[in-house]
Amino acid sequence: MKLKNYLSALGVVCLFASCSKELSLELAQPLLTKEEQFKKLVTSTAFQLRACYSDIPVDYIENDSVITKETNLWKYVSPYLKDDVNTFRTDNANVSIAQHTLKIPGNASEILDRQYHIGTDESGVYMDFLDFDYLPLKYRLHELGPDYFVLAVAWKYDATLYSRFETVTN
16 A cells, blocks of 8 residues: 555655746747757847858869869958948848958949848758859858858869858958
């Protein structure tokens, strides 16, 4: 009889423990998906391109007589892209690009308004953003940190090119 009472008491304790556990889970913040985390980060502050690199050595300039295979591609990034500051709007559709001192040839506007989109498909999180001429290009989210993100795009010869954007600090 004591065993039966003990098991009943244990069952009641387990029941209450599980109920309180469910209650605490209901009060917890829901976990954000990778896409939601990315959207939250990019709309929280302005970003600037800070690095460009490849996963394998590539000859980035193929139309010259010199073959230079390297992974750090920062020196090939157009100077006007290096001083751009990107402010992504919360509508997941518009980005304002402050051109600052160096502007793309042929467009002296202080601010360029373009479109972007963050989504998820069968391959993961992606961002429709811009290439070096401010034309649309689809990137994959490669890495996401507290104050940066890295976008990836497939390139020739099975290489992947990466663009690292970091928050702008004054």
